[in-house]
Amino acid sequence: xxxxxxSATDLEAFMxxxxxxxxxxxxxxxxxxxxxxxxxxxxxxxxxMYKKRERxxxxxxxxxxxxxDLCRKDMRIIENKRLDAGLTAVKNKAWKIIHQKFSxxxxxxxxxxxxxxxxxxxxxxxxxxxxxxxxxxxxxxAEVADRKKPSPFTFEVWDFMQEAKKACKSEAxxxxxxxxxxxxxxxxxxxxxxxxxxxxxxxxxxxxxPPQELCDVDIKEEENNETFNETFNHHHLxxxxxxxxxxxxxxxxxxxxxxxxxxxxxxxATISTSxxxxxxxxxxxxxxxxxxxxANFNMNNISATLEALNALRSGQFPSAAAAAAAAIHQHxxxxxxxxxxxxxxNNNNNNNNNEDDEDSMKPQSKRQRTxxxxxxxxxxxxxxxxxxxxxxxxxxxxxxxxxxNGLTMPGTAVSTNANSSSSNNNNFELRMFMExxxxxxxxxxxxxxxxxxxxxxxxxxxxxxxxLALQKLQLELASKRLPS
DNA sequence: CGCATGAAATGGAAGCGAAG
DNA sequence: CTTCGCTTCCATTTCATGCG
Numbered sequence: 235x236x237x238x239x240x241s242a243t244d245l246e247a248f249m250x251x252x253x254x255x256x257x258x259x260x261x262x263x264x265x266x267x268x269x270x271x272x273x274x275x276x277x278x279x280x281x282x283m284y285k286k287r288e289r290x291x292x293x294x295x296x297x298x299x300x301x302x303d304l305c306r307k308d309m310r311i312i313e314n315k316r317l318d319a320g321l322t323a324v325k326n327k328a329w330k331i332i333h334q335k336f337s338x339x340x341x342x343x344x345x346x347x348x349x350x351x352x353x354x355x356x357x358x359x360x361x362x363x364x365x366x367x368x369x370x371x372x373x374x375x376a377e378v379a380d381r382k383k384p385s386p387f388t389f390e391v392w393d394f395m396q397e398a399k400k401a402c403k404s405e406a407x408x409x410x411x412x413x414x415x416x417x418x419x420x421x422x423x424x425x426x427x428x429x430x431x432x433x434x435x436x437x438x439x440x441x442x443x444p445p446q447e448l449c450d451v452d453i454k455e456e457e458n459n460e461t462f463n464e465t466f467n468h469h470h471l472x473x474x475x476x477x478x479x480x481x482x483x484x485x486x487x488x489x490x491x492x493x494x495x496x497x498x499x500x501x502x503a504t505i506s507t508s509x510x511x512x513x514x515x516x517x518x519x520x521x522x523x524x525x526x527x528x529a530n531f532n533m534n535n536i537s538a539t540l541e542a543l544n545a546l547r548s549g550q551f552p553s554a555a556a557a558a559a560a561a562i563h564q565h566x567x568x569x570x571x572x573x574x575x576x577x578x579x580n581n582n583n584n585n586n587n588n589e590d591d592e593d594s595m596k597p598q599s600k601r602q603r604t605x606x607x608x609x610x611x612x613x614x615x616x617x618x619x620x621x622x623x624x625x626x627x628x629x630x631x632x633x634x635x636x637x638x639n640g641l642t643m644p645g646t647a648v649s650t651n652a653n654s655s656s657s658n659n660n661n662f663e664l665r666m667f668m669e670x671x672x673x674x675x676x677x678x679x680x681x682x683x684x685x686x687x688x689x690x691x692x693x694x695x696x697x698x699x700x701x702l703a704l705q706k707l708q709l710e711l712a713s714k715r716l717p718s
Numbered sequence: 719c720g721c722a723t724g725a726a727a728t729g730g731a732a733g734c735g736a737a738g
Numbered sequence: 739c740t741t742c743g744c745t746t747c748c749a750t751t752t753c754a755t756g757c758g
């Protein structure tokens with residue numbers, strides 16, 4: 235973004251005033267290069283509010299297309315008209331990701347608010363163009379109307395708008411709690427630690443915005459932290475859940491990760507993200523290969539997960555695995571009972587079999603729904619979902635996941651072959667599992683270390699900025715006292 | 719429950735810059 | 739200078755939330 239500077243004429247006018255003032259206060263400003271001082275002062279951020287605004291670079295087609303593609307990923311969130319706290323937070327989070335992705339692609343010239351504005355403009359222009367076109371089409375026919383036919387991109391945006399409208403309408407009466415929804419935008423996305431503090435994100439061009447409010451991302455600090463932590467949790471073991479420090483373990487019965495493993499319907503966006511999260515190995519190394527194990531490990535045996543991760547955290551991997559395995563064995567019967575309940579639930583909600591099945595494979599799905607009307611709009615979601623898989627027991631689901639990639643995963647064996655007499659096989663698989671756990675732990679530790687380092691640097695940067703600001707303030711105060 | 723406040727969405731006006 | 743396309747900002751509306 236072009237930083238605003240005063241023109242030569244502006245400065246000349248200011249200089250005249252300053253020169254007059256200097257003449258009348260000669261004794262005070264003797265020897266001061268007032269022109270340099272003035273130029274610096276006038277172009278300082280604190281004077282932004284008095285400057286004329288300067289337009290940014292026009293948006294090119296690639297930028298618009300990219301923005302559309304990003305918005306498309308989470309259209310149900312971005313285009314949702316609801317204003318409740320949960321959805322607003324998720325929406326802000328989505329915009330932050332969009333902004334970061336956009337910045338990665340095209341540089342940091344566009345601020346988050348500019349992105350939002352552009353998105354609004356794109357929609358408004360599209361609406362106008364299409365309505366105008368339709369009008370002409372109806373009045374003068376295709377030949378005349380086509381003389382000023384909207385671009386294919388306009389039609390693309392229009393299609394998106396219609397699609398989004400439909401999608402949101404289908405969920406409008408659905409009391410979905412969006413606050414825990416993972417975003418499709420998070421696919422392969424890593425938060426930048428410095429995002430919050432990155433000066434590039436601040437809208438230095440906002441002529442009416444005082445310096446202290448320069449953060450143009452209209453997102454409150456706490457949301458910032460929350461969203462970061464949330465994503466951090468999604469990407470990093472969900473330790474807060476599992477270690478009991480967070481609130482997620484005490485989720486309501488409606489929560490998608492309920493204790494009995496029964497899951498609610500889920501939107502395509504959520505599902506796709508869940509897949510991503512699974513494949514990114516939120517709990518397990520090995521990504522999608524371990525999904526079968528995850529399902530049983532996490533949903534039917536939260537306590538086992540707890541124990542395992544407690545051990546994992548303290549570096550006792552063998553004991554972690556053993557704890558998990560033991561707990562899983564213990565809970566096997568209980569799991570079967572839950573599966574039976576699951577069956578019953580599925581029978582009661584035939585329309586949502588697919589979603590439930592998908593959910594059962596996705597321990598990361600954090601969707602929380604209100605109890606009333608939760609099934610509304612599900613028919614709209616169904617066609618977008620992955621091909622349906624017959625409702626089955628969790629163990630069958632595990633087999634599915636195992637056979638689909640031609641591998642029998644250790645975790646699967648641990649959880650499904652509880653009654654197997656092949657203890658050697660179990661031991662071997664357990665060892666493999668431990669090794670994987672160990673590797674994963676090492677990786678996570680490294681990631682945490684890097685993030686900690688980055689956070690420290692960010693904090694240092696803030697401290698330095700604070701100190702500088704303080705010094706500047708003191709200088710200003712001193713110079714003000716000088717005339718008196 | 720009603721009111722105050724804040725945040726986000728939105729329509730439209732004003733301003734900017736390039737092209738003719 | 740005018741026009742046009744685009745960006746930016748303001749005023750208004752809508753909704754959520756907090757408080758008495």
